[in-house]
Amino acid sequence: MSKEKLSKINKILIKHYGLPRQENPEPDPLDILIATILSQNTNDRNSYKSFLNLKKKYPDWKACARAEITSLEEPIKSAGFSHPKARAIKEILNYLLENYGKVSLDFLKDMDTDRAIESLTSHKGIGIKTAQCVMMFAFHRNVCPVDRHIFRALNRIGVIKATTPEKTSLQLNKILPEASAHSLHANLIRFGREICRQTLPNCSICPLLEICEYDNKNLTEVNEYKGGTFLLLDHVG
Ligand code: SF4
Structure with a gap:
Protein backbone atom coordinates (compact mmCIF):
# COMPACT_ATOMS: atom_id res chain seq x y z
CA MET A 1 0.00 0.00 0.00
CA SER A 2 1.49 3.31 -0.98
CA LYS A 3 0.10 6.79 -0.61
CA GLU A 4 2.65 8.06 -3.16
CA LYS A 5 1.53 5.54 -5.77
CA LEU A 6 -2.11 6.40 -5.16
CA SER A 7 -1.30 10.07 -5.54
CA LYS A 8 0.44 9.29 -8.84
CA ILE A 9 -2.61 7.32 -10.06
CA ASN A 10 -4.84 10.28 -9.18
CA LYS A 11 -2.62 12.69 -11.10
CA ILE A 12 -2.35 10.43 -14.16
CA LEU A 13 -6.12 9.91 -14.31
CA ILE A 14 -6.80 13.64 -13.92
CA LYS A 15 -4.39 14.26 -16.80
CA HIS A 16 -6.13 11.55 -18.84
CA TYR A 17 -9.79 12.34 -18.08
CA GLY A 18 -9.69 15.79 -16.49
CA LEU A 19 -10.81 16.85 -13.04
CA PRO A 20 -14.31 15.39 -12.53
CA ARG A 21 -17.00 17.96 -11.93
CA GLN A 22 -19.86 17.46 -9.50
CA GLU A 23 -22.88 18.83 -11.33
CA ASN A 24 -24.57 19.99 -8.13
CA PRO A 25 -21.81 20.76 -5.62
CA GLU A 26 -24.29 21.41 -2.79
CA PRO A 27 -26.88 18.64 -3.06
CA ASP A 28 -29.40 17.83 -0.36
CA PHE A 139 -20.37 16.86 2.79
CA HIS A 140 -17.21 16.81 0.63
CA ARG A 141 -15.29 14.68 3.10
CA ASN A 142 -12.14 12.98 1.87
CA VAL A 143 -13.55 9.45 1.99
CA CYS A 144 -13.71 7.30 -1.13
CA PRO A 145 -16.51 4.73 -1.64
CA VAL A 146 -15.32 1.61 -3.46
CA ASP A 147 -17.43 -0.12 -6.09
CA ARG A 148 -16.52 -3.19 -8.17
CA HIS A 149 -14.68 -1.12 -10.80
CA ILE A 150 -12.50 0.64 -8.24
CA PHE A 151 -11.89 -2.66 -6.42
CA ARG A 152 -10.78 -4.38 -9.64
CA ALA A 153 -8.58 -1.57 -10.93
CA LEU A 154 -6.72 -0.80 -7.69
CA ASN A 155 -6.01 -4.46 -7.00
CA ARG A 156 -4.76 -5.09 -10.53
CA ILE A 157 -2.51 -2.05 -10.38
CA GLY A 158 -1.21 -3.41 -7.07
CA VAL A 159 -1.64 -0.31 -4.93
CA ILE A 160 -4.10 -2.29 -2.77
CA LYS A 161 -4.05 -5.99 -2.05
CA ALA A 162 -7.49 -7.03 -0.86
CA THR A 163 -10.04 -9.69 -1.69
CA THR A 164 -13.28 -7.66 -1.51
CA PRO A 165 -14.47 -4.09 -2.17
CA GLU A 166 -15.07 -3.68 1.59
CA LYS A 167 -11.48 -4.65 2.46
CA THR A 168 -10.24 -2.46 -0.41
CA SER A 169 -12.19 0.45 1.05
CA LEU A 170 -10.58 -0.04 4.47
CA GLN A 171 -7.05 -0.03 3.00
CA LEU A 172 -7.71 2.74 0.50
CA ASN A 173 -9.16 5.18 2.99
CA LYS A 174 -6.12 4.79 5.25
CA ILE A 175 -3.77 6.05 2.53
CA LEU A 176 -6.03 8.46 0.65
CA PRO A 177 -4.09 11.59 -0.37
CA GLU A 178 -5.59 14.87 0.80
CA ALA A 179 -8.59 16.14 -1.21
CA SER A 180 -8.42 13.22 -3.66
CA ALA A 181 -11.57 11.21 -2.86
CA HIS A 182 -13.93 12.62 -5.47
CA SER A 183 -11.46 12.70 -8.37
CA LEU A 184 -10.21 9.18 -7.60
CA HIS A 185 -13.73 7.85 -7.16
CA ALA A 186 -15.16 9.33 -10.37
CA ASN A 187 -12.11 8.72 -12.56
CA LEU A 188 -11.48 5.17 -11.34
CA ILE A 189 -15.09 4.19 -12.04
CA ARG A 190 -14.77 5.61 -15.55
CA PHE A 191 -11.37 3.94 -15.96
CA GLY A 192 -12.74 0.57 -14.78
CA ARG A 193 -15.67 0.79 -17.17
CA GLU A 194 -13.76 1.98 -20.20
CA ILE A 195 -10.21 0.62 -19.94
CA CYS A 196 -9.51 -1.71 -17.01
CA ARG A 197 -12.59 -3.77 -17.79
CA GLN A 198 -13.54 -7.04 -16.11
CA THR A 199 -12.82 -9.02 -19.27
CA LEU A 200 -10.28 -7.92 -21.86
CA PRO A 201 -8.75 -4.91 -20.14
CA ASN A 202 -7.48 -2.52 -22.78
CA CYS A 203 -3.90 -2.45 -21.46
CA SER A 204 -2.40 -1.29 -24.76
CA ILE A 205 -4.00 2.14 -24.33
CA CYS A 206 -3.85 2.27 -20.53
CA PRO A 207 -2.37 5.45 -19.04
CA LEU A 208 -1.34 3.40 -15.96
CA LEU A 209 0.46 0.65 -17.90
CA GLU A 210 3.93 1.60 -16.64
CA ILE A 211 3.02 1.41 -12.96
CA CYS A 212 0.58 -1.53 -13.15
CA GLU A 213 1.68 -4.81 -11.53
CA TYR A 214 -1.08 -7.01 -13.03
CA ASP A 215 0.36 -10.30 -14.37
CA ASN A 216 -2.31 -10.94 -16.99
CA LYS A 217 -2.19 -7.72 -18.97
CA ASN A 218 -3.94 -7.80 -22.29
CA LEU A 219 -1.73 -5.99 -24.75
CA THR A 220 -3.64 -6.90 -27.91
CA GLU A 221 -5.66 -4.01 -29.20
CA VAL A 222 -9.30 -4.01 -28.10
CA ASN A 223 -12.06 -1.85 -29.50
CA GLU A 224 -12.44 1.27 -27.46
CA TYR A 225 -15.42 1.53 -25.11
CA LYS A 226 -18.29 3.23 -26.92
CA GLY A 227 -20.80 3.68 -24.10
CA GLY A 228 -21.11 6.91 -22.15
CA THR A 229 -20.10 7.21 -18.56
CA PHE A 230 -22.80 8.40 -16.22
CA LEU A 231 -22.08 8.85 -12.57
CA LEU A 232 -25.50 8.84 -10.96
CA LEU A 233 -24.61 10.69 -7.79
CA ASP A 234 -22.94 13.50 -9.65
CA HIS A 235 -26.37 14.26 -11.10
CA VAL A 236 -28.55 13.98 -8.02
CA GLY A 237 -29.78 16.84 -5.94
S1 SF4 B 1 -2.41 -2.05 -17.53
FE1 SF4 B 1 -4.25 -3.25 -17.88
S2 SF4 B 1 -4.66 -4.31 -15.96
FE2 SF4 B 1 -3.21 -2.65 -15.54
S3 SF4 B 1 -4.49 -0.95 -14.91
FE3 SF4 B 1 -4.15 -0.75 -17.08
S4 SF4 B 1 -5.90 -1.76 -18.06
FE4 SF4 B 1 -5.83 -2.41 -15.91
Missing part, protein backbone atom coordinates in the same frame (compact mmCIF):
# COMPACT_ATOMS: atom_id res chain seq x y z
CA PRO A 29 -27.60 15.08 1.64
CA LEU A 30 -30.91 13.24 1.95
CA ASP A 31 -31.23 13.14 -1.84
CA ILE A 32 -27.78 11.56 -2.00
CA LEU A 33 -28.67 9.02 0.69
CA ILE A 34 -31.93 7.99 -0.96
CA ALA A 35 -30.41 7.89 -4.45
CA THR A 36 -27.60 5.69 -3.13
CA ILE A 37 -30.00 3.30 -1.40
CA LEU A 38 -31.85 3.02 -4.73
CA SER A 39 -28.59 2.41 -6.60
CA GLN A 40 -27.74 -0.74 -4.63
CA ASN A 41 -27.58 -3.83 -6.87
CA THR A 42 -28.78 -2.12 -10.03
CA ASN A 43 -27.43 0.05 -12.81
CA ASP A 44 -27.30 3.86 -12.89
CA ARG A 45 -30.07 4.19 -15.46
CA ASN A 46 -32.61 2.18 -13.43
CA SER A 47 -31.76 3.75 -10.11
CA TYR A 48 -31.82 7.29 -11.49
CA LYS A 49 -35.21 6.62 -13.07
CA SER A 50 -36.58 5.32 -9.77
CA PHE A 51 -35.15 8.30 -7.88
CA LEU A 52 -36.86 10.73 -10.26
CA ASN A 53 -40.13 8.77 -9.99
CA LEU A 54 -39.98 8.86 -6.21
CA LYS A 55 -39.22 12.61 -6.16
CA LYS A 56 -42.10 13.21 -8.55
CA LYS A 57 -44.53 11.33 -6.32
CA TYR A 58 -43.09 12.79 -3.08
CA PRO A 59 -41.43 16.16 -3.76
CA ASP A 60 -41.28 16.56 0.03
CA TRP A 61 -39.44 13.76 1.88
CA LYS A 62 -41.73 14.35 4.88
CA ALA A 63 -44.68 13.09 2.87
CA CYS A 64 -42.58 10.12 1.84
CA ALA A 65 -41.92 9.35 5.53
CA ARG A 66 -45.66 9.24 6.21
CA ALA A 67 -46.54 7.10 3.19
CA GLU A 68 -47.18 3.37 3.38
CA ILE A 69 -44.23 1.20 2.34
CA THR A 70 -46.34 -0.29 -0.45
CA SER A 71 -46.91 3.22 -1.88
CA LEU A 72 -43.15 3.75 -2.07
CA GLU A 73 -42.54 0.48 -3.87
CA GLU A 74 -44.34 1.36 -7.11
CA PRO A 75 -42.26 4.43 -8.14
CA ILE A 76 -38.97 2.67 -7.35
CA LYS A 77 -39.70 -0.69 -8.93
CA SER A 78 -37.24 -0.11 -11.80
CA ALA A 79 -34.39 -0.16 -9.23
CA GLY A 80 -35.31 -3.73 -8.12
CA PHE A 81 -35.52 -4.96 -4.51
CA SER A 82 -38.29 -2.39 -4.13
CA HIS A 83 -39.62 -3.71 -0.81
CA PRO A 84 -36.35 -3.65 1.19
CA LYS A 85 -35.35 -0.36 -0.43
CA ALA A 86 -38.73 1.24 0.35
CA ARG A 87 -38.49 -0.04 3.92
CA ALA A 88 -34.94 1.33 4.36
CA ILE A 89 -35.98 4.75 3.00
CA LYS A 90 -39.08 4.95 5.19
CA GLU A 91 -37.17 3.82 8.29
CA ILE A 92 -34.45 6.45 8.00
CA LEU A 93 -36.97 9.21 7.22
CA ASN A 94 -39.09 8.27 10.24
CA TYR A 95 -36.00 8.07 12.43
CA LEU A 96 -35.04 11.62 11.40
CA LEU A 97 -38.54 12.93 12.03
CA GLU A 98 -38.79 11.30 15.44
CA ASN A 99 -35.30 12.24 16.62
CA TYR A 100 -34.65 15.60 14.97
CA GLY A 101 -38.17 16.84 14.22
CA LYS A 102 -37.36 17.20 10.52
CA VAL A 103 -36.30 15.06 7.58
CA SER A 104 -32.76 16.33 7.26
CA LEU A 105 -29.21 15.03 7.58
CA ASP A 106 -27.90 18.44 8.67
CA PHE A 107 -26.87 16.98 12.02
CA LEU A 108 -24.02 15.18 10.24
CA LYS A 109 -22.47 18.44 9.05
CA ASP A 110 -20.35 19.02 12.13
CA MET A 111 -19.78 15.39 12.95
CA ASP A 112 -16.43 13.65 12.55
CA THR A 113 -16.47 11.50 9.36
CA ASP A 114 -16.04 8.15 11.12
CA ARG A 115 -18.78 8.93 13.63
CA ALA A 116 -21.11 10.10 10.87
CA ILE A 117 -20.54 6.88 8.93
CA GLU A 118 -21.13 4.87 12.09
CA SER A 119 -24.36 6.77 12.70
CA LEU A 120 -25.66 6.20 9.16
CA THR A 121 -24.70 2.52 9.04
CA SER A 122 -26.58 1.82 12.26
CA HIS A 123 -29.73 1.88 10.10
CA LYS A 124 -30.91 -1.17 8.19
CA GLY A 125 -30.27 -0.92 4.44
CA ILE A 126 -27.46 1.65 4.81
CA GLY A 127 -24.06 0.04 4.31
CA ILE A 128 -20.59 1.50 4.44
CA LYS A 129 -20.48 2.40 0.73
CA THR A 130 -23.82 4.23 0.95
CA ALA A 131 -22.69 6.15 4.03
CA GLN A 132 -19.37 7.04 2.37
CA CYS A 133 -21.24 8.34 -0.71
CA VAL A 134 -23.25 10.69 1.52
CA MET A 135 -20.12 11.95 3.26
CA MET A 136 -18.18 12.43 0.02
CA PHE A 137 -20.83 13.81 -2.36
CA ALA A 138 -22.89 15.83 0.12
